[in-house]
Amino acid sequence: MAVDLEIVCVGNELLIGKIKDTNAHYLAKQATRLGANVKRVTVIQDTLEEIASTIYEAIARKPQFIVTTGGLGPTFDDKTLQGIAKALNLKLEVNPKALAMVKQKCVEYAKKRHLPTEIELTPPRVKMATLPEKTEPINNPIGTAPGVRVDVQGTVLFALPGVPVEMEAIFNETIVPLVKHAVGSSVFCERSIFADNIMESRLAPLIDKVMSDNEGVYVKSHPKRTENKPHVELHLTIIACQEQMPAEKLVKVAKQLAVLIKANGGLVTVELEE
Amino acid sequence: MAVDLEIVCVGNELLIGKIKDTNAHYLAKQATRLGANVKRVTVIQDTLEEIASTIYEAIARKPQFIVTTGGLGPTFDDKTLQGIAKALNLKLEVNPKALAMVKQKCVEYAKKRHLPTEIELTPPRVKMATLPEKTEPINNPIGTAPGVRVDVQGTVLFALPGVPVEMEAIFNETIVPLVKHAVGSSVFCERSIFADNIMESRLAPLIDKVMSDNEGVYVKSHPKRTENKPHVELHLTIIACQEQMPAEKLVKVAKQLAVLIKANGGLVTVELEE
Numbered sequence: 001m002a003v004d005l006e007i008v009c010v011g012n013e014l015l016i017g018k019i020k021d022t023n024a025h026y027l028a029k030q031a032t033r034l035g036a037n038v039k040r041v042t043v044i045q046d047t048l049e050e051i052a053s054t055i056y057e058a059i060a061r062k063p064q065f066i067v068t069t070g071g072l073g074p075t076f077d078d079k080t081l082q083g084i085a086k087a088l089n090l091k092l093e094v095n096p097k098a099l100a101m102v103k104q105k106c107v108e109y110a111k112k113r114h115l116p117t118e119i120e121l122t123p124p125r126v127k128m129a130t131l132p133e134k135t136e137p138i139n140n141p142i143g144t145a146p147g148v149r150v151d152v153q154g155t156v157l158f159a160l161p162g163v164p165v166e167m168e169a170i171f172n173e174t175i176v177p178l179v180k181h182a183v184g185s186s187v188f189c190e191r192s193i194f195a196d197n198i199m200e201s202r203l204a205p206l207i208d209k210v211m212s213d214n215e216g217v218y219v220k221s222h223p224k225r226t227e228n229k230p231h232v233e234l235h236l237t238i239i240a241c242q243e244q245m246p247a248e249k250l251v252k253v254a255k256q257l258a259v260l261i262k263a264n265g266g267l268v269t270v271e272l273e274e
Numbered sequence: 275m276a277v278d279l280e281i282v283c284v285g286n287e288l289l290i291g292k293i294k295d296t297n298a299h300y301l302a303k304q305a306t307r308l309g310a311n312v313k314r315v316t317v318i319q320d321t322l323e324e325i326a327s328t329i330y331e332a333i334a335r336k337p338q339f340i341v342t343t344g345g346l347g348p349t350f351d352d353k354t355l356q357g358i359a360k361a362l363n364l365k366l367e368v369n370p371k372a373l374a375m376v377k378q379k380c381v382e383y384a385k386k387r388h389l390p391t392e393i394e395l396t397p398p399r400v401k402m403a404t405l406p407e408k409t410e411p412i413n414n415p416i417g418t419a420p421g422v423r424v425d426v427q428g429t430v431l432f433a434l435p436g437v438p439v440e441m442e443a444i445f446n447e448t449i450v451p452l453v454k455h456a457v458g459s460s461v462f463c464e465r466s467i468f469a470d471n472i473m474e475s476r477l478a479p480l481i482d483k484v485m486s487d488n489e490g491v492y493v494k495s496h497p498k499r500t501e502n503k504p505h506v507e508l509h510l511t512i513i514a515c516q517e518q519m520p521a522e523k524l525v526k527v528a529k530q531l532a533v534l535i536k537a538n539g540g541l542v543t544v545e546l547e548e
Contacts, residue, residue: 040316044314074478
């Protein structure tokens with residue numbers, strides 16, 4: 001059974017083109033390679049209404065996992081947890097475990113800089129430890145704001161920080177093992193062949209044939225712009241149980257496609273077998 | 275009045291991490307700089323259901339503009355127009371204007387390569403000219419598949435190709451003038467100052483004060499990772515009518531913020547005035 005995963009990136013900076021988001025690509029690529037089916041990425045503004053409605057709608061689609069990035073920091077526009085609370089009709093409360101994590105990070109920081117380690121729990125620091133009730137803080141091995149795990153209606157939602165190194169650290173420590181467990185023996189495989197001297201519109205029926213002959217294999221054509229010469233990458237992918245030998249299946253399908261392309265006047269370059 | 279714009283990117287290749295999407299960032303940045311309010315980016319798979327439900331929901335949020343990228347090509351998995359038709363309950367039909375555009379592109383292509391210019395309108399070629407009824411094809415100055423304009427319930431939806439150069443060409447030729455007209459004299463301005471030696475959690479109340487004192491100005495803190503030293507970019511933005519002198523307003527607000535940061539022990543670097 002497919003393990004669906006959705007990604008929600010929160011932050012005005014992503015929508016005004018200030019920051020080129022790299023988190024969604026990282027998460028999508030890693031999750032796919034773990035065998036998950038990444039269904040959707042949604043990038044939204046830092047408003048309570050946008051966050052709440054997006055989370056509400058994502059949960060209604062019943063993916064096994066939702067990963068949000070951004071909006072966990074100390075400033076007023078870090079509203080992801082408020083948005084989650086609103087979407088799920090949960091109260092916000094200071095989480096003692098999260099507060100201890102934030103305090104510990106501030107102490108470590110002060111020590112490193114030889115500053116006094118009597119940490120004042122200012123409102124912005126307490127804010128980072130204010131979580132929706134019934135949720136779990138996750139240790140942030142790099143930054144101050146903890147991640148948060150929310151279990152709701154069969155979906156596990158993880159709220160991660162927007163700073164890429166922090167997001168990646170929590171993803172790898174906490175989420176990867178869970179996704180691996182959920183996908184079981186499913187794996188993702190991919191393989192490309194390159195077609196020259198044949199237009200995409202002539203490749204279309206050949207791709208259709210190969211896909212209808214080989215259930216589960218997805219073939220996507222990527223025309224590459226070159227000087228008036230058609231050059232098309234054909235990217236073959238499959239998510240299937242290891243026992244079904246998906247890598248071997250892709251080799252076979254790639255060969256079938258190559259034969260068809262050559263029979264239609266195209267030239268084919270096949271990736272070397274790994 | 276704010277001119278809202280949503281972006282929808284269609285393509286499995288974006289969700290499996292095969293392609294790092296650049297279209298959303300390009301469109302978001304350009305549209306923001308024209309004075310539009312980019313509300314959301316949604317990245318979805320190439321299935322009819324995903325496309326139709328995403329378009330349906332986007333239209334229900336009533337943005338002035340929706341721009342989709344991808345899924346206009348000749349292969350079976352190019353389903354954006356089918357998805358739009360399903361979302362809006364429109365029939366698909368061969369559009370004579372679009373068919374002429376596709377034919378013309380094929381003739382040009384054949385001429386360049388010194389091939390016979392008797393163009394056969396194969397099903398994949400006809401597919402690129404099969405549009406939802408009551409919609410308008412848009413000339414693609416670079417590739418074969420025309421763009422499409424759909425007017426629905428006060429929203430103008432543009433379906434653009436996924437190949438970046440084609441998407442950008444149609445965006446600049448056709449969409450930029452319309453967005454400019456819609457935003458009128460509104461402009462987007464931005465300005466950054468950099469705070470050192472002060473943690474983000476101490477900056478938080480200073481940012482709050484400056485924002486509550488200056489309506490319409492948005493201040494976002496971007497902590498930058500450096501060797502144990504806090505270094506935070508404070509990015510000030512505003513969308514306002516030219517007559518309200520938004521650029522001058524940002525200079526004033528940046529100065530106010532710098533004074534507050536210094537009073538709290540921080541160091542400030544201010545961007546040079548342009």
